[in-house]
Amino acid sequence: MSDFRQKCLGGERLIGTFAAVPHPVTVEVTAAAGVDFLCIDAEHSQIGRELIENLIRASDVHRVPAIVRVPGHAPESIAGVLDAGAAGVLVPRVSTAAQAKAAVMATRYPPLGERGVGPGRAAGYGYRIPDYLKRANDEILLAVQIETAEGLAKVEEIVAVEGVDVIFIGPGDLSVSINALGPEGAKKLEAAILTIAKAARAAGKAVGIFRPSPDDVxxxxxxxxxxxxxxxDTMFLGAGVASAVSAARSA
Structure with missing residues (x-):
């Protein structure tokens, strides 16, 4: 494990990308490219639980922390990826304080939570359980994603939940949920993003966001x-191929 969570909490700017290709080679290539972290997307891509462990291993080759966006709120999904060695989880569609608290319970060992102890990869397959237990609560990152109108309305309650490290803003789903689509909804969406960010920072949380490109970081x-x-990774692959083909055709 690493100081990844402490960097997040300390306000260090961290740049990562989603891993959506279900193959370790893509993860290893992306990790070697210089990102600060990867987020394996088990929500919107065809990546099942049985593959996640190998994707985390591939990221570990270059000592790049890999978190996992789990498919939902189920405690067993969160426990499974953490047992596989993930540096943290991104929990989607968190719209209430109760959902945020449930994520904390699933992520932290007692007395801070209710995560069960298992002999997975993170704990050396059972051989390093005591050592892992000492470090896990301090080193595992919990990010919750606010991306609904309800989450926006209840943002003050969500950010107040102890144990949540990062408030992550999902502009795509948020724009749909609050009816802020297209150029005409840009100002409304930006106001919502700033409202979430301001509330999170006031509560001492780190703030994250998805951007389709680095242009407006x-x-x-x-x-x-x-x-x-x-x-x-899929977006970068498509953009890279398109750019190269266009350049070749115009040469």
Whole structure:
């Protein structure tokens, strides 16, 4: 494990991307490219629990922390990826304080939570359980994703939940949920993002956001957003191929 969580809590700017390709080679190549962390996407990509452990291993080759966006709120999904050695979890669609508290309970060992002890990869397959138990609560990152109108309305309650480290903003689903689509909804969406960021920072939480490209990362400095997930491996692959083909055709 690493000091990844402490870097997040300390306000260090961290740049990562989503891993959506279900193959370790892609994870290893992306990790070697210089990202600060990876987020394996088990919510929107075809990545099952049985593959996640190998993807985490591939990221570990280059000592790049890998967190996992779990498919939902189920405690067993959270426990499974943490037992596989994930540096943390991103829990989607957190719209209430109760859901945020449940994520804390699933992520932390007693007395801070209710996570069960298992002989998984993170604990050396049972051979290093005492050592892992000493460190896990301090080193595992918990990020919760606010991406609904209800989550926006209840943001003050969500950010007040002890044990949540990062409030992560999902602009795509949020724009749909609050009816802020397209250019005409841009100001409404930006206001919602700033509302979430302000509440999170006031509560002492780190703030994260998804951006489809790095073009406007600098725009969010004043909002004290420090945790960025830029595009995904599939998006970078498509953009890279498109750019190369276009350049070749115009040569």
């Amino acid at each position: 600098g725009k969010w400095r004043d909002a004290e957003i420090t945790f960025y997930l830029i595009a995904s």
